[in-house]
Amino acid sequence: MRDFSGRQGVVEEFSNRVEPHSAGLRDRLWYGAASRKSAVWAGANGFNLLSSSVIFPEADQEPDFARIQQSQIRAFREAAETSAQAHGQARVSQGLVVIPTDSASPGQREKYQRYVDERTPRTRAPQGARGMLFAADLIGTSDEIAEQLYAHAGFQEVDEVAFALPFSFDHEDYIQILTDIASKLGPALGWTPAEVRRDPQ
Numbered sequence: 001m002r003d004f005s006g007r008q009g010v011v012e013e014f015s016n017r018v019e020p021h022s023a024g025l026r027d028r029l030w031y032g033a034a035s036r037k038s039a040v041w042a043g044a045n046g047f048n049l050l051s052s053s054v055i056f057p058e059a060d061q062e063p064d065f066a067r068i069q070q071s072q073i074r075a076f077r078e079a080a081e082t083s084a085q086a087h088g089q090a091r092v093s094q095g096l097v098v099i100p101t102d103s104a105s106p107g108q109r110e111k112y113q114r115y116v117d118e119r120t121p122r123t124r125a126p127q128g129a130r131g132m133l134f135a136a137d138l139i140g141t142s143d144e145i146a147e148q149l150y151a152h153a154g155f156q157e158v159d160e161v162a163f164a165l166p167f168s169f170d171h172e173d174y175i176q177i178l179t180d181i182a183s184k185l186g187p188a189l190g191w192t193p194a195e196v197r198r199d200p201q
Helices: 036-044 063-082 104-122 142-150 173-186
Strands: 030-032 048-051 092-094 098-099 138-140
Touching: 030 036, 036 048, 036 063, 048 063, 063 092, 092 104, 098 104, 098 142, 098 173, 104 173, 138 142, 142 173
Parallel strands: 030 048, 048 092, 098 138
Antiparallel strands: none
16 A cells, blocks of 8 residues: 555556655665765765775875775765764675685685786776776685774774675685685674574474
């Protein structure tokens, strides 16, 4: 059921809300922002913020990925606070590529390091006309990755993380990486798994 809001022409009824309706949807909407302007827009318009591995610096900013990400997140939160009625609880998630190697085989470690080495040059300098910056991939043991994250100015500002997986790995690689994230890296960052839901007997 929906509230009737009006009639257009002869046969069209319309509602002032998006249909079909999903209760709480506006609290689950995320906006992927790569610039300060888009981060501020997201905060002012009631979105949660996803800040990932690609950002655009302002003209007066040094090319320091973590510091720029931190400044964009703070600008988002400031904008969200001014629109609290529309926004409610503003959440921020960070999306980076992490490759824990705790349980990786020697062959997997070699493959993962080669992948990171091939992608690292793009992180060393701004790219393109707008000076796009890429975050470095994080590889190592879970303790080493956790240490890098805790020292990351952007990570220090977020409420949660969305770790990205490389596209080109094999199935067994993803099993190893996800297992290490769930059993080692997550706990090292303060995460605990939810209780396993059991079907009622």
